[in-house]
Amino acid sequence: MDSLTQIVLGIVVAEVSAGKALRQRVFLYGAVLGTLPDLDVLIGKFFDPVDGVLLHRGISHSLLLFLLLSPILGWCISRIEKGVIGFRAASLVVFWCLFTHVLLDLFTSWGTQLFWPFPDRLALKTIFVIDPLYTLPLLIGLVMIWRTPNAILRAQYARRSLYFSSLYLLLSCGIKLYAVAQFEKALTAxxxxxxxxxxxxxxxxxxxxxxxxxxxxxxxxxxxxxxxxxxxxxxxxxxxxxxxxxxxxxxxxxxxxxxxxxxxxxxxxxxxxxxxxxxxxxxxxxxxxxxxxxxxxxxxxxxxxxxxxxxxxxxxxxxxxxxxxxxxxxx
Structure with missing residues (x-):
């Protein structure tokens, strides 16, 4: 998915995971963690053009890497935010920000090597890599989080934005099934x-x-x-x-x-x-x-x-x- 959407998604997920502890700093951690897997695009520029494309959404989008990175980055955050958030809570923030990034990518057409080192790439192909109607609820939620000092209300806004954006993904699956049926019907005819x-x-x-x-x-x-x-x-x-x-x-x-x-x-x-x-x-x-x-x-x-x-x-x-x-x- 596009970088803006992944940044906003990362912030909203970070708010749900640890907004009460981190408060406004969820914007920093959520934005960084939400875009971290896509750094493979920058790394790919140091490779042969085709190898760079092959690298994208490979190991950087794998569950194995997230399980390894989460405790490492979680420990770093817990040290930076000493007394504010513990190691376990910080590790969970890292994992959910990274994992939701890849879950969203699974709905696009490119394909994501979630179970690397296995070569298969998963792609549901139900949503384009940029879709404003998916991003809009998350943006609204982000604005409300920024403007609201109350931790309970912030969490509610974050959850609601995730609910609406997730419903849109479910809608995309239903519409795709209908479209597939129309194509199959035409091919049969x-x-x-x-x-x-x-x-x-x-x-x-x-x-x-x-x-x-x-x-x-x-x-x-x-x-x-x-x-x-x-x-x-x-x-x-x-x-x-x-x-x-x-x-x-x-x-x-x-x-x-x-x-x-x-x-x-x-x-x-x-x-x-x-x-x-x-x-x-x-x-x-x-x-x-x-x-x-x-x-x-x-x-x-x-x-x-x-x-x-x-x-x-x-x-x-x-x-x-x-x-x-x-x-x-x-x-």
Whole structure:
């Protein structure tokens, strides 16, 4: 999830855990602990570009690390706040701030290696990485906590904000189940034999949903709005097995296969080779010249072919938002 949301969530969780003891200092500890797991993004900048992406939401988001860090950081906080909060209480604050960070990330599409060192990444794919309607109750709770000196009232505001934000996550799960049913119904009606189906929300909303469908020969991409009145339409993209054979021994390609969880599409344009992550959709509607939200170009270096992420221009994001706003109104 975005940094602002994780900071606010961390503060609210810290208030519930130890607000009575730490008072206004929950803002400092909650903000730091709420964003701590995402420091792997900064660490990743010292690695190869693809290795940096592979590192994100790995060990830094693992339950094992939290169990190891909680007593260490808890001891540090208890020493800093000597006589204010004990070791056990401080350790619990650390654990819950870190753990709720990852619980929220589980609802997004990226995937979180909660049970590292096991390689599986968990992703419910029910909410976009930025969703103002999830963050809003937490922000309101934070403002009320800041303005209220009474410890009992502060705790009530914190709990209520967590209740409402959690209800929104539950709502996202229910809407996703409905969207999945609509896609499955459309695939059955169109007599499409498919191997896998993933469904995820588009940016900033729970109204417009995207689907990736894996078939024997390629992929189908489609979208569905809760306001749609017309049947769901899918666009077909071939797998390009010939290009895959050219890269089958390339280390970066193997890493991108892991990162994309197998949902990738190889393409060639003007002699340049690209690996596109299908999980995050398209920036345009041109099936002959598709532009994906996350794409990696293979460039020739002295060490061989290396993958670098294709930078996204500001106009790409603006065009995508305009497309989403228009499409979510239904067809």
């Amino acid at each position: 169109q007599k499409v034999l498919y191997e896998k189906l993933i469904v995820k929300p588009t940016a900033f909303n729970l109204i417009l949903w995207n689907a990736n469908v894996a078939t024997e020969k390629g992929y189908l991409l489609g979208d569905y709005s809760l306001f749609d009145t017309q049947p769901i339409r899918f666009t077909t993209y071939p797998k390009n097995e010939t290009l895959a054979k050219r890269l089958q021994h390339n280390p970066d390609f193997k890493k991108l296969q892991i990162i994309s969880e197998g949902w990738y599409l190889l393409s060639q344009k003007s002699g340049k080779l690209y690996c596109n992550d299908l999980r995050f959709g398209l920036l345009n509607d041109d099936s002959k010249n598709p532009q994906f939200a996350f794409s990696y170009q293979f460039v020739t270096t002295p060490q061989g072919l290396k993958a670098i992420e294709v930078p996204k221009a500001k106009r790409d994001g603006k065009a995508l938002l305009q497309k989403i706003f228009t499409r979510l109104q239904g067809n």
